[in-house]
Amino acid sequence: MSRPRSGRSTAELLADFGHELPAAPAASISTRDPRLFATVPAGGPRRPGRGWSAASVPVSQWRMTSDQAACLWPMIATPALPPTGAQLGIDELSGGCFYADPLGWVLDEAVPVTNPNVMSYGKPGGGKSADPKAFITAMFDFGYKALILGDVKDEYEPLCRSQGVEPFRVGPGLPARLNPLDLGPLGDGWASLSREEIGRRAALLFPRWLGLLRSLVASQHVGDQRVPFSPTDARVLETVLKQLTGYSNGQHTLQVTTIPAVWDALNNPTNDLIVECRYESVRQFLDETRLVRDALAQLCTGALAGMFDDYTTISVDWTAPIQSLSLSRLEALGDEATGIALACVSSWGRGMREVKESGDLRINIRDEVWKQMRLGLAAVQNLDADLRLSRRDGEVNWMIGHKPGDSAGAGNTGTAARAIASELLALADIKILHGQEARVADELQALIGFSPLVHDLITGWATQRPGRAVWCVGPRLYKVQTVLHPIVKALAFTNQALEGAA
Numbered sequence: 092m093s094r095p096r097s098g099r100s101t102a103e104l105l106a107d108f109g110h111e112l113p114a115a116p117a118a119s120i121s122t123r124d125p126r127l128f129a130t131v132p133a134g135g136p137r138r139p140g141r142g143w144s145a146a147s148v149p150v151s152q153w154r155m156t157s158d159q160a161a162c163l164w165p166m167i168a169t170p171a172l173p174p175t176g177a178q179l180g181i182d183e184l185s186g187g188c189f190y191a192d193p194l195g196w197v198l199d200e201a202v203p204v205t206n207p208n209v210m211s212y213g214k215p216g217g218g219k220s221a222d223p224k225a226f227i228t229a230m231f232d233f234g235y236k237a238l239i240l241g242d243v244k245d246e247y248e249p250l251c252r253s254q255g256v257e258p259f260r261v262g263p264g265l266p267a268r269l270n271p272l273d274l275g276p277l278g279d280g281w282a283s284l285s286r287e288e289i290g291r292r293a294a295l296l297f298p299r300w301l302g303l304l305r306s307l308v309a310s311q312h313v314g315d316q317r318v319p320f321s322p323t324d325a326r327v328l329e330t331v332l333k334q335l336t337g338y339s340n341g342q343h344t345l346q347v348t349t350i351p352a353v354w355d356a357l358n359n360p361t362n363d364l365i366v367e368c369r370y371e372s373v374r375q376f377l378d379e380t381r382l383v384r385d386a387l388a389q390l391c392t393g394a395l396a397g398m399f400d401d402y403t404t405i406s407v408d409w410t411a412p413i414q415s416l417s418l419s420r421l422e423a424l425g426d427e428a429t430g431i432a433l434a435c436v437s438s439w440g441r442g443m444r445e446v447k448e449s450g451d452l453r454i455n456i457r458d459e460v461w462k463q464m465r466l467g468l469a470a471v472q473n474l475d476a477d478l479r480l481s482r483r484d485g486e487v488n489w490m491i492g493h494k495p496g497d498s499a500g501a502g503n504t505g506t507a508a509r510a511i512a513s514e515l516l517a518l519a520d521i522k523i524l525h526g527q528e529a530r531v532a533d534e535l536q537a538l539i540g541f542s543p544l545v546h547d548l549i550t551g552w553a554t555q556r557p558g559r560a561v562w563c564v565g566p567r568l569y570k571v572q573t574v575l576h577p578i579v580k581a582l583a584f585t586n587q588a589l590e591g592a593a
């Protein structure tokens with residue numbers, strides 16, 4: 092029996108003052124559907140002979156390394172690189188930072204890289220040149236010094252000036268002269284050297300000069316063909332070089348010589364030269380060296396006259412963080428002239444680096460290297476020799492091109508020059524593949540042998556923004572977006588002309 096209510100409820104009392112309490116919500120109605128199926132435990136109904144298991148016993152076992160396991164878990168990113176060197180951007184597969192440290196990678200046994208050469212390919216405007224600028228800027232802090240071996244667009248000038256260095260300008264009408272036959276530091280103190288040391292230095296100097304002369308001669312054409320350069324020509328030029336420098340006379344100090352002096356010595360051969368090179372007469376000598384003489388004449392009297400045919404007039408401060416040779420003034424003379432200039436600068440640079448102190452870490456940038464490679468097989472071989480020394484010299488050689496086919500010059504398509512350019516690609520253990528057209532990506536795929544996944548990345552993802560590239564560090568692949576610091580971005584800006592047009 093319920094008790095009678097004594098008094099009024101709170102709601103009634105509040106209503107006297109004009110307040111209404113909200114009504115209590117109606118009791119919720121269950122919306123659950125009636126159960127259609129009876130639940131069964133995960134192990135199946137508990138009855139004899141029933142139930143479920145993932146595999147029949149015994150379970151088969153497989154053993155594999157983490158390398159092989161990648162085929163079962165294909166989305167796992169490549170092992171990360173050590174966080175040393177230049178922090179360049181983001182490794183998009185792992186989401187971590189991407190660091191580039193070519194010399195460090197060579198020294199690290201866990202990274203499958205045996206030489207520190209970098210070859211970067213990509214279509215124009217993809218950020219190929221911005222990468223080394225960001226790299227150099229970061230590596231200055233680790234004591235690296237940079238040498239820009241031919242800045243064909245003068246685009247490294249702001250970077251040089253940011254370090255307080257004024258780049259050298261080479262071009263028609265400018266005062267700077269570079270002698271590709273310079274002795275460099277190897278000529279220092281010749282008089283006080285031991286016989287062994289003289290032999291060692293000569294073994295460095297003469298092949299370097301001969302390599303350059305070979306590539307210069309072979310860059311000239313007879314019709315569609317390159318001027319041939321035979322072992323006899325090599326012997327003649329080597330003898331001339333030894334005579335002009337005074338090496339064959341056992342002189343105490345080596346004399347610096349120039350390309351016009353070599354040309355002159357070939358035009359007016361001495362008796363010693365005729366005898367040493369086993370010619371019967373002056374006439375025979377002149378007849379058989381006509382091609383070489385005429386090819387060298389092109390360099391002394393042609394478009395490049397007055398730039399690489401005299402004694403060097405600039406003095407380079409090798410302790411400066413960066414040195415650069417601006418060559419944009421040569422652009423009007425054509426690709427071949429620029430290529431020849433690059434070959435001369437490259438030889439001159441090698442001479443200057445030959446006796447650098449151990450522990451002196453250098454980065455050599457060869458932007459637009461394809462112009463040099465187009466000079467033909469001999470030029471490619473000369474560059475190839477430089478790359479082979481990079482391990483010994485502790486240098487990072489960073490080369491930039493558009494596509495592998497560029498290295499095959501006119502009349503050379505499919506020939507040995509192209510084959511050596513592929514070899515050159517093989518010599519660089521680190522390859523940076525920026526955005527490309529499908530056709531060029533096919534060519535790269537045939538040369539490097541990467542997977543269709545990489546092909547898709549460089550023809551798609553990498554083309555969508557500058558600074559995107561697939562980095563091949565030995566066999567490992569990294570999908571990298573370079574992130575430029577605002578200061579580096581300002582230094583690496585190369586769209587001034589386009590901006591003006593917009």
Ligand SMILES: Nc1ncnc2c1ncn2[C@@H]1O[C@H](COP(=O)(O)OP(=O)(O)OP(=O)(O)O)[C@@H](O)[C@H]1O
Nearest residue numbers: 215216217218219220221557558573583584585586
């Ligand atoms: N990672 C990046 N982030 C933002 N902008 C970038 C990046 N990399 C390059 N750029 C910009 O893109 C433009 C083109 O870059 P860059 O000159 O390096 O291209 P390139 O591939 O060397 O071109 P080319 O083949 O004409 O020499 C520059 O103005 C540069 O500032």
Ligand SMILES: [Mg+2]
Nearest residue numbers: 219220221458
């Ligand atoms: Mg560039």
